[in-house]
Amino acid sequence: MALSSDLTAPLDSGLALRRLPAGVEGAVRPLSMDDVSLGEHGYWGQWQRVNAESIVHHCAEWMEKEGWVENLIAAAEGSLPEARRGREFTDSDVYKLVEAMSWENGRRPTEKLESSIQRLIGIIGRAQEPDGYINTNFGRPGQAARYADLEWGSELYNYGHLLQAAVARYRTHGPDQLADIATKVADHICETFGEGAIESVCGHPEIELGLIEWARVTGNERYRRQAELFLERRGHHVLDDIEFGRSYFQDDVPLRDATVFRGHSVRATYLAAAAVDLAIDRSDAELVDIIRRQLDRTLGRRTYITGGMGSHFQDEAFGLDYELPADRAYSETCAAVGAFMLGWRLLLATDDAAYGDLMERTLYNVIATSPAPDGKAFFYVNTLHQRSFPDHTDVSHSSLQVGLGERAPWFRVSCCPTNVSRTFATLDSYVATSDDEGIAVSLYSPARIAATLPDGRDVALTIETEYPADGRVIVTVPQHEHGGFRLRLRVPQWAAGATLRRGDGTVSNVQPGWAVVEQVGLVDETITLDLPMPARFVYGDPRIDSARGAVAVERGPRVFCVESPDLPEGIHVDQVVVDDTQLPRVAADGTVSVTARIEQLESNTWPYSPEASDLSRSENRDIALVPYNEWSRRGPSTMRVWLRTT
């Protein structure tokens, strides 16, 4: 089923990397899906199994039920606009589903998936108009005209996802009808939005990613240039002002002049990811640096400890610097997917292990927080502090559907489930990168890697680990006939005291960044990386209100939290006051706990008084924590990440 490795890299910034001159130093290339196989018994292998067996099908069922596939069928049958259901961007979710299904089908093909994909491609094809246009919400009598509402209409956003679906299908199956559809779409876009035509952009960045990836597949430079035009235009007030301001869709300041991410967090991260794609293809080191600086400032001031981005409910946007409420964290799952995509592209462009850290933080603590273990419910928003049990009398069904304290099976705006699905479907590909010297492993999970280096040498290795339950990573490398290669292993920033042991030989200390092992594979050998995984306290910048006077607990790549099921009956998480002079502990079974007391607190009296809070004299006790990404699995609960301290 899978083609040559040239064509199977999933988020394929890397394909173009061979065209990278020395201008972008240290760049690495991705491994293809065929090069890496995640072990099913590992942490991410298990999530991939849930994705294959449940999430993909769950999304497909809901999309049928909600009528979003039917919208496309209705487009072909001519029964729009009457028959149309759902928001203006529902087409995009069908495309994201095709993308997720295609990657899954490439990884582990099934007849069921293949026929579902073929059916959807047929439906999309019949919905396409002769000039390439496809959209169920515009252009017919009784609908707004094509491209009449670039601010909100999402037509180009939808196309972006269609092109990414076509990339996935192409790389896992080869050219078929979807490739033809995509090329007609891409040509239509270039004709409609090229120089001298509509010189504007889409309110929601995404088309730029799709066009660049389709340019890589087809080798058609015109598509890349069109993406570049979109990137250059944005920021020059080409869209109308809206209630939330032009920063909402990053049309306030040109891409290269901006200093920080702002506005809608999914839009902002998608835009930055596309910029890095273009920078790689254009060998534009300056643009890479611009995005790095924007991200640095965003990570320094506008990112949750989970890696979550965006704190506003009102406009799903970044707040101002240090405006990071825990109880009103928006931290949309899709923004985390965007940050993950950006981190991946920056890792490829720069080879800086810090982006591996970012990807890991975001993947464990936001993306993997969203789905329920059965893959049939999701968080859309990912709060860091659940103050009360979800109140079904007081909150409307539709509000519940952004997942306030409970995962929901589906959403009216259903971007998140398919985004989780397409990310999980491609997880193999994020395990490691390659360069002329060898392999760099970034994501730790049991896996086999068998790849061809850019210089043509075949390399192979096996990774075994209980990560993130344990910090030992064992890499087994058989003897290689072509001689040794360089193995690099990412040492996360938190891994103070990490050590590397080669064979049964010397143990060396390794620092955060890349631990480098030269000339592996000359003999059969085992390399053991030990990342110490005590539970640790983490303090936030005191400008972050939710973190001040509080402490968080992390262990390995995961953030932990206190959740009401682990507290005595009737005790609220807000009553837990941690004694941070006593280090957190990890029990033999992996349970993380802290020393804390339960404070008795008054309510219903004016909460501002001349006396600072006087902690009651209750005794210290052990309070068990759970990984944040496992919260709300035991029924409705209260929860907090930032634990009050004495």
Place this chain on the structure above:
Amino acid sequence: MALSSDLTAPLDSGLALRRLPAGVEGAVRPLSMDDVSLGEHGYWGQWQRVNAESIVHHCAEWMEKEGWVENLIAAAEGSLPEARRGREFTDSDVYKLVEAMSWENGRRPTEKLESSIQRLIGIIGRAQEPDGYINTNFGRPGQAARYADLEWGSELYNYGHLLQAAVARYRTHGPDQLADIATKVADHICETFGEGAIESVCGHPEIELGLIEWARVTGNERYRRQAELFLERRGHHVLDDIEFGRSYFQDDVPLRDATVFRGHSVRATYLAAAAVDLAIDRSDAELVDIIRRQLDRTLGRRTYITGGMGSHFQDEAFGLDYELPADRAYSETCAAVGAFMLGWRLLLATDDAAYGDLMERTLYNVIATSPAPDGKAFFYVNTLHQRSFPDHTDVSHSSLQVGLGERAPWFRVSCCPTNVSRTFATLDSYVATSDDEGIAVSLYSPARIAATLPDGRDVALTIETEYPADGRVIVTVPQHEHGGFRLRLRVPQWAAGATLRRGDGTVSNVQPGWAVVEQVGLVDETITLDLPMPARFVYGDPRIDSARGAVAVERGPRVFCVESPDLPEGIHVDQVVVDDTQLPRVAADGTVSVTARIEQLESNTWPYSPEASDLSRSENRDIALVPYNEWSRRGPSTMRVWLRTT
């Protein structure tokens, strides 16, 4: 111009109080506008002058400019819907303007005001349809049908303000065309929404207040019963569910079953105020207690230190308990007006001085924060923490128009300016209440009171004070021919060590609540209340993230803040760390200051680390504060109320 005192009480819950049996104990009645005259040199007298000379006219000019008066003219001319401008509730602002103008004109009549009022009444009258209906946004070809959108349409909300305008005009001028218009409206409502007719409510409570007040004016019980029907229906899911949930318009839980304010904060406070009005008229002590308990819980868990209510931008709603972000405080000016209205009604219903405290806190720290000193710009939202200078490149004009860090001359949703105006226009009336025993003074500002007690005795007194700059209140009472009466003076909760001196005689300590002076007026005498006014530290409940690890400063009734113009060049308010072992100070000129150091803080690095913030060894220095309600008067600034502590 003014009529008998029977007819001039402004927010006239009190008019009905004579019908109160003993069931609602301790109830008092309001003084009329003629009974009290605020001295122009005092704090509130000055604001009244700004209102009369500027705010009323500023509002009138903007309403002409924005076309909202023109909408009503167009209704009469038949040029709607084409000619219509503005949001669906613009009619209400014209009515609120007429209300504010009427009270101002009653207090200090001018020809200009009188002719403006008459012109507007004529315009409103011509817009009224034969069956009493008036609305510029519904019911015509090309518009939605009357009452087709009770959730958002605001038709009944608009009427509520029309009826309150009619009350103001009636009590300051007597019956004229506006009374006829109002009665036709009230009859139309009763016919359209009475039993067996449309058995629903308006998405925005307000009509209930208007109907009860119009019932008091006209003596028509039918209007009161209609208000009661509206109050009884709400909470039974009579409105459609909306994105924000039915709690948004308090249709989630019946009024008497609710335990706390929730949903849209203006809607919630208006509804509660109407409930107290009805409870007073119906002698329904149980309903008063229900609202008191709801308010107690709201004050204990969902209210800012300023008295501000509502923390959500998304739905202008109350957050969950203790969800009170300072940097993202919504604290809408109109919600404070609603809380003030509610406090006033509960003060009348219960005679509990705590409601005087609430009114004072809200009036000083939210309502008076909104307008610029010249009365030509307003805050719509009242943040407690301005993290950055208002960014004109990054925020749209319309976003700025909710007053994010800068007062704006007008808003697309312009409820706040006219709400401030009608509150300022009636401030005299909140100075004191009366009962058979005498007078209780609640709001301290220079004033003269000459009133007739319910038992017929005339009483008079004069108040002199520099309040809130100084806590001395001197009440001068001449000898009264009818003998002595009881004088009560409100001692705020914060006024520890308050003393009362009668004539040159004994000084007695008085506790928060009412300080009672029996038999004043038997001779010419002077009563001096001394409310000690040191600056004081106030700590918040540790569940409030913004207040944790921080301290606020209050002096007298006012909250203070640190603002960037008072800091060394380039220093951000977030760098100020208060040494709260050193008490705040008040200089001879009244300047409040604290001891603090300036912390150097890193940025652009991951803000979560194993080390708690290590305060630099910079030296303590004096940092001057300003009253919160005076912030942002010196140009764009950063500001915070909750100051970090060591």
